[in-house]
Amino acid sequence: MIKDNLNNINNKIKSICARVGRDPKSIVLVAVTKYTDVISAKEAIDAGVKHVAENYAQDAIKKFEALDKLGVKVTKHFIGHLQTNKVRLILPVVDLIQSVDSLKLAQEIEKQAIKINKQMDILVQVNIPGEKQKFGADKDNGFQLVKDIIGLKNIRVLGLMTMAPLAEDKNIIRECFRGLRLLRDEIIEKIGIQNNLEMKYLSMGMSADYEIALEEGANMLRIGSAIFK
DSSP states (O other): OHHHHHHHHHHHHHHHHHHHTOOGGGOEEEEEOTTSOHHHHHHHHHTTOOEEEESSHHHHHHHHHHHHHTTOOOEEEEOSOOOGGGHHHHGGGOSEEEEEOOHHHHHHHHHHHHHTTOOEEEEEEEETTOOTTSOSEEGGGHHHHHHHHTTOTTEEEEEEEOOOOOOSOHHHHHHHHHHHHHHHHHHHHHTOOBTTEEEEEEEOOOTTTHHHHHHTTOOEEEEOHHHHO
């Protein structure tokens, strides 16, 4: 079932990329294992998944360590809200933190990364729609936050992440994704690519809206229920 679901998703990605003139090989599919177990996660990896993600620190530690014990080679993402007191626990087990939304959090990541001699890859999370119930830097502060973070030596900003509103109107979702892409473009234009600012990923789009995200420039998709349903 998981393999079939992945095939269906990959075929949709290829179809959309063909329609909008993009290379499907440039799209990173991140399997969100939040609501599944280690065995199902491994099944997805065996079916070709190269990136997995967790939302909660304790679950990430437990699940990622279990995958390591199984000898599974996979890139591990943390995508949930990260409290500063959990940073030291999560840093050793993850490859990319997608949800850095404040300078305070970035500074704690820097502090703990120095302790374990690690260059930590991150995405800056921006709350493009400005929803109070969602985490992420305010849209108007996203540029300055990136500018502040790249002053830290043990952090590398690989791009931006956002979550679209739960809306029936697809235009609202589309505007959110377009807003993140425009912010990415502004950062590249005004700051430029540097050693610790690569800006190669736009992480946007989940099971319900990844097709719109692809049309608006996403190259990293966070998909859970569509894989593990």
